[in-house]
Amino acid sequence: MNTRNRWLMIAVGLGILLNPLNSSMISVAMARLQTEYKLDYTGVSWIIFSFYIASAVAQPVMGRASDLFGRRNIFLNGLVVAFLASLLAPLSPSFGWLIVFRVIQSIGTSMMVAVGMAIVRIYITDKQAAALSVLSIFLSGAAAIGPFVGGVLIHWWDWPAIFFVNIPFAIASYLLAWRTIPKDKPETSPVRGLTFRKWLELIDASGILLFTAGLVALLVGLLSAKSSGQVSFSYVVIGMIGLLSLGAFARHELKAKSPFIPLRTIAQFPAMTWVNVQFILVNVLFYSLFFGLPSYLQIVRHVSEFHTGMLMLSLGLCSLVASPIAGKWIDKSGPRPALFVSAILMVFGSVWIVTLNDNSPVISVCIALAAFGISNGLNSVGMQTALFDSSPKEIIGVAAGLFNTSRYLGTIISSLLTGIVMGGEFSFTGFRILGIILTVIALTLVLMSWRRARTAQLKQSKA
Known part of the structure; x- marks a missing residue:
């Protein structure tokens, strides 16, 4: 070079x-x-x-x-x-x-x-x-x-x-x-000769508008009701507008020539769809901890921003170290064993959060961070490999775009989950409830990984 x-x-x-x-x-x-x-x-x-x-x-x-x-x-x-x-x-x-x-x-x-x-x-x-x-x-x-x-x-x-x-x-x-x-x-490229109106059709501007408006309205309705502690008529209306917009978005995407989110493709390839569902759940787990834990440390435990950043560094370092190891493992054994171990680690990290109390040493938080960091390293390679294994080559570009969308959806859902659980004030009780919910999601991932591995073994034995 x-x-x-x-x-x-x-x-x-x-x-x-x-x-x-x-x-x-x-x-x-x-x-x-x-x-x-x-x-x-x-x-x-x-x-x-x-x-x-x-x-x-x-x-x-x-x-x-x-x-x-x-x-x-x-x-x-x-x-x-x-x-x-x-x-x-x-x-x-x-x-x-x-x-x-x-x-x-x-x-x-x-x-x-x-x-x-x-x-x-x-x-x-x-x-x-x-x-x-x-x-x-x-x-x-x-x-x-x-x-x-x-x-x-x-x-x-x-x-x-x-x-x-x-x-x-x-x-x-x-x-x-x-x-x-x-x-x-x-x-x-014919794209160069497009009018602005045709280009808006190409990027599915109508679908983007419906998706964004529906998601924002739904979030405003849900979070406002939780924050205020009461369900008012205005919040219900806003939430319903969000749901209707998302419904209109789904209908629009099924008919669009160049959809923002290719729902027709999702319906045609169930194996690829399950990979994206699993990836959404993985990101819900990871980012719930990623954004929730610093607030717990600072608001509940009164840890400084500097020491919070130092503790969170263990999450990133474990992820960076695990990624190349995961790559070699997945090259030899495929993505399923790594994804199963990753799900087990997320269960362990979520359970560890539930066991924390007001007197737990702050350094013990690193155990949960390490578990989630290693699992993130395994997932970053394993989920990408699973996506390519389940996606036909002729739609690999569409599959990659859908994969990134799944990442963002998981991140947004994680923030929504944390906001609903905590409401107006971040508390230790809310953090423990969040840990219980994350444990249930992680157990769901374990079950999904086990069933996918079991299904693959049955197909191989029949072949």
């Missing part, structure tokens, strides 16, 4: 890491933001919801937009959007404005993630697999160390620092990308 390609990889890596870094740093800022803006726990949870809903919509849209506007242009403009959002977010006069800038930040960082891998795949032909694996390290590493980085920044410079820290990354990535990413060549 020549010097120019190395700098191109660094440019892309510095850009794409901003999305996972910002999605994970916020986990240790929840308690500080709750105090800063005088919110209950349900209200401050929107700082998580907004980012993931925007990412779930923006990444596939920007991937398709790159065919029309060029991958280099999308990447560079994404850096500008992320830079401006990170600069303005700390100046927000209210929490509502902070949410607005958080959404803009999510869109900007999603623009880079959507085209970053494609840029490397197109322009780096020498040792391409190694180059793509390095980018994966940028993504997974940023997510893993995010809570630690956030804890250190908040400890020394308060919560605005988790936004300002993006600025040097964005500037460095922009300068390198401007010099190293070749200019987009005119392509003969």
Whole structure:
């Protein structure tokens, strides 16, 4: 790999890491933001919801937009959007404005993630697999160390620092990308000749609007009712609007020529569907702990942001160490044994949370973090392999997009679950109830993994 390609990889890596870094740093800022803006726990949870809903919509849209506007242009403009959002977010006069800038930040960082891998795949032909694996390290590493980085920044410079820290990354990535990413060549793709109206049809703008409006309305209805402690007529109406919008979305997707979420494909391939259902549950478990545990440590146990970040680092390190080991194991034995062990570890970690009490040493939390970290490393490789094994080659691109959507849905559901359990105030009792619910979900995963392995064995014996 020549010097120019190395700098191109660094440019892309510095850009794409901003999305996972910002999605994970916020986990240790929840308690500080709750105090800063005088919110209950349900209200401050929107700082998580907004980012993931925007990412779930923006990444596939920007991937398709790159065919029309060029991958280099999308990447560079994404850096500008992320830079401006990170600069303005700390100046927000209210929490509502902070949410607005958080959404803009999510869109900007999603623009880079959507085209970053494609840029490397197109322009780096020498040792391409190694180059793509390095980018994966940028993504997974940023997510893993995010809570630690956030804890250190908040400890020394308060919560605005988790936004300002993006600025040097964005500037460095922009300068390198401007010099190293070749200019987009005119392509003969029919997408280039589309009118704006036709392009909206191509990205399924109607489906995206129904999906986003339905999800947001449903979340507002459910969380507002839980936070206020009473079910008012207005909350019921908002929730019903959300359900109706999601119903209309499902009907629209079944008829759309280029659906945002390919429901027809899901119905045609049940094995692939079960992998995505399992992946949703995996992410519900992981992110419920990922966002719930820092709040437990800071609000219930009064642990500082710095020490919370240090403790959360064990989660990321265990995940990073387990991933390459999982890769070798899965290459030899297939994904099913690794996924079964992962589910067992999640059961253990969830049960361990339930056994914690007010006098438990804070360091004992690392046991649950280690269990979930190792299981995440196994899942990151195992679920991807299971997806490819269950998906026909001719729809592998659609399957990969659906897989990413499942990740975001699991993350959003995890935040919703935590918000409903906790209501307006994060408490030790609520955290224990959350642990019980996670244990039930983890046991469900164990049963699903066992049944899939059993079904595969029966098919092999019949063959």
